[in-house]
Amino acid sequence: MPQSPAPTLLPPPEGIYRSFEDLLTTVQQFAKEQGYGVVKLRASNYRDGKPTRYDLVCDRGGVKYSSTAKKRNPSTRKVDCPWRAKAVCEVQLSNQWRFAVQEQRHNHEPRLPAVPPGQENTPLAQTMRTLMNKIDRLSHDVSHGFSHLETRLDGLEKRLEAMEQSQNNRNIMNAMANPPLDSRLTNMDTSRMNNMDARVGAMERADMMNRANGMDHMTGMDDVEARLLSTSVM
Numbered sequence: 657m658p659q660s661p662a663p664t665l666l667p668p669p670e671g672i673y674r675s676f677e678d679l680l681t682t683v684q685q686f687a688k689e690q691g692y693g694v695v696k697l698r699a700s701n702y703r704d705g706k707p708t709r710y711d712l713v714c715d716r717g718g719v720k721y722s723s724t725a726k727k728r729n730p731s732t733r734k735v736d737c738p739w740r741a742k743a744v745c746e747v748q749l750s751n752q753w754r755f756a757v758q759e760q761r762h763n764h765e766p767r768l769p770a771v772p773p774g775q776e777n778t779p780l781a782q783t784m785r786t787l788m789n790k791i792d793r794l795s796h797d798v799s800h801g802f803s804h805l806e807t808r809l810d811g812l813e814k815r816l817e818a819m820e821q822s823q824n825n826r827n828i829m830n831a832m833a834n835p836p837l838d839s840r841l842t843n844m845d846t847s848r849m850n851n852m853d854a855r856v857g858a859m860e861r862a863d864m865m866n867r868a869n870g871m872d873h874m875t876g877m878d879d880v881e882a883r884l885l886s887t888s889v890m
Contacts, residue, residue: 739760
């Protein structure tokens with residue numbers, strides 16, 4: 657959950673300077689009036705043994721101190737401020753220096769206005785600076801904590817969705833491989849009943865045929881007896 661940039665922390669205007677010293681002095685003075693500081697991060701692109709580029713950052717930027725061996729000092733000024741700029745010596749500008757802002761956002765409030773000369777290190781000034789640093793540090797840690805929590809929650813939701821989908825797939829496969837018991841019983845009962853009906857029908861037809869054959873035999877015997885009786889009478 658990134659913090660909104662403070663509206664009063666305006667970036668120094670981009671421009672061209674005759675030397676890097678002029679550029680840095682102007683940029684730092686402007687930043688000081690806005691309530692933050694600008695420092696050199698690194699020098700690079702050396703030409704004839706001299707750097708032709710400087711990366712500049714907010715003095716509240718950089719990697720915050722973290723250690724498992726020591727408890728972090730909450731009054732540290734480092735809050736990973738993202739503001740950054742660059743100063744480049746360009747040949748096409750007759751080796752003059754161009755200042756360009758690369759990231760305008762700050763993640764902290766402006767520092768307290770400068771105290772009168774000679775009072776920078778008074779107990780009150782030091783206490784106020786420490787208090788403001790602690791407030792910025794706490795605000796940054798809370799913001800970072802919420803971002804970390806949201807990331808972990810997103811990860812848990814994705815894992816739960818994957819587990820639910822996997823369980824649904826297993827349920828479908830089990831249902832296809834093992835149909836319900838009542839369905840299997842119904843299919844089995846229907847098959848057995850059909851088989852029994854066919855067997856009973858065959859037995860009934862056989863019995864009827866046997867009976868028919870027996871009646872024909874008895875009818876033949878009656879005719880013979882009738883002829884014999886007729887002959888004896890005569």
